[in-house]
Amino acid sequence: MEPSNETQISKFLLLGFSEEPGLKLLIFGLFLSMYLITVFGNLLIILAISTDPNLHTPMYFFLANLSFVDICFTSTTVPKMLVNIQTQSKVITYAGCITQIYFLILFAVLDIFLLSMMAYDRFVAICHPLHYTIIMNAQLCGLLVLVSWITCVLHSLLQSLMMLRLSFCTHLHIPHFFCELNQMLQLACSDTFLNNVVMYFAAVLLAAGPFAGILYSYSKIVSSIHGISSAEGKCKAFSTCASHLSVVSLFYCTMLGVYLSSAATHSSRSSATASVMYTVVTPMLNPFIYSLRNKDMKRALKAFFGKETLPWPIVIRLKKCL
Numbered sequence: 001m002e003p004s005n006e007t008q009i010s011k012f013l014l015l016g017f018s019e020e021p022g023l024k025l026l027i028f029g030l031f032l033s034m035y036l037i038t039v040f041g042n043l044l045i046i047l048a049i050s051t052d053p054n055l056h057t058p059m060y061f062f063l064a065n066l067s068f069v070d071i072c073f074t075s076t077t078v079p080k081m082l083v084n085i086q087t088q089s090k091v092i093t094y095a096g097c098i099t100q101i102y103f104l105i106l107f108a109v110l111d112i113f114l115l116s117m118m119a120y121d122r123f124v125a126i127c128h129p130l131h132y133t134i135i136m137n138a139q140l141c142g143l144l145v146l147v148s149w150i151t152c153v154l155h156s157l158l159q160s161l162m163m164l165r166l167s168f169c170t171h172l173h174i175p176h177f178f179c180e181l182n183q184m185l186q187l188a189c190s191d192t193f194l195n196n197v198v199m200y201f202a203a204v205l206l207a208a209g210p211f212a213g214i215l216y217s218y219s220k221i222v223s224s225i226h227g228i229s230s231a232e233g234k235c236k237a238f239s240t241c242a243s244h245l246s247v248v249s250l251f252y253c254t255m256l257g258v259y260l261s262s263a264a265t266h267s268s269r270s271s272a273t274a275s276v277m278y279t280v281v282t283p284m285l286n287p288f289i290y291s292l293r294n295k296d297m298k299r300a301l302k303a304f305f306g307k308e309t310l311p312w313p314i315v316i317r318l319k320k321c322l
Contacts (some may be wrong), residue, residue: 010094011172012092013173014174016085024085027085032303038280039074042071042286043067044291045287046064050064061141066114066288073108074278081177091308100162106156112210112211113152113206116214117144121136122218122244123221126240159199168187221241225237
């Protein structure tokens with residue numbers, strides 16, 4: 001590449017999904033609806049858990065953290081896209097792009113870590129129920145979340161600082177609705193070998209590693225459930241981890257689908273469309289999965305909205321008093 005083609009860039013252009021005005025209006029309405037559902041749905045999960053003492057357990061502590069991270073994850077990309085559509089602008093500044101990459105990596109890896117912690121929690125609850133309260137104590141849960149935050153902050157900082165060393169050519173069009181790390185590396189004119197090594201090494205260590213831990217946890221869970229003699233006991237044991245298993249499957253399957261589709265089609269636009277699944281759709285569906293498939297969460301949400309019925313013994317006492 002000729003040195004004359006390199007420049008000190010100050011902005012990029014996010015191409016998004018479509019140039020047609022009619023489709024832009026539809027996309028704006030669709031993403032605004034999904035964003036509002038994501039924010040309010042996950043906020044309800046956080047409020048229900050914080051106000052119900054019965055949900056002050058390790059599993060729901062991790063779930064509340066997951067809901068908070070999902071709100072932040074979606075807020076990193078969708079508001080900027082909505083503003084660009086509203087103002088009919090595609091511009092994102094260089095600093096804004098690096099900042100977006102930083103927070104995208106931070107919250108994406110935090111999602112993975114929290115899903116791994118929830119899998120470990122279910123493993124201890126089902127495979128070692130007598131020692132559950134001893135192992136999954138408040139100190140351990142807090143320490144796991146704190147270490148995850150520190151690890152993700154340092155990893156995101158490393159990836160962002162390595163982006164700063166790259167120079168870019170005059171072609172600054174990003175065929176995406178946000179600044180995606182791999183797309184940015186493809187636009188760089190300078191050598192990206194070290195960046196690619198760090199990116200793929202981190203993907204194996206921070207994504208594939210926790211996923212292997214999740215698979216191991218659920219293999220042990222399935223083995224323990226299989227050893228339960230009664231059918232009712234098996235159903236009860238499986239129901240405690242069904243919601244989490246659904247979220248894990250949704251997150252990893254959509255993420256895997258994005259990379260398989262982009263590798264098969266070699267189309268950046270189709271990759272952008274597929275990436276909507278794990279950046280927007282998955283955080284939006286998580287509250288529905290946990291509220292519809294979890295009896296404790298449904299009860300907590302009813303109580304939060306003031307629709308929880310009183311237990312029968314209390315009702316009987318009240319009638320006697322009247």
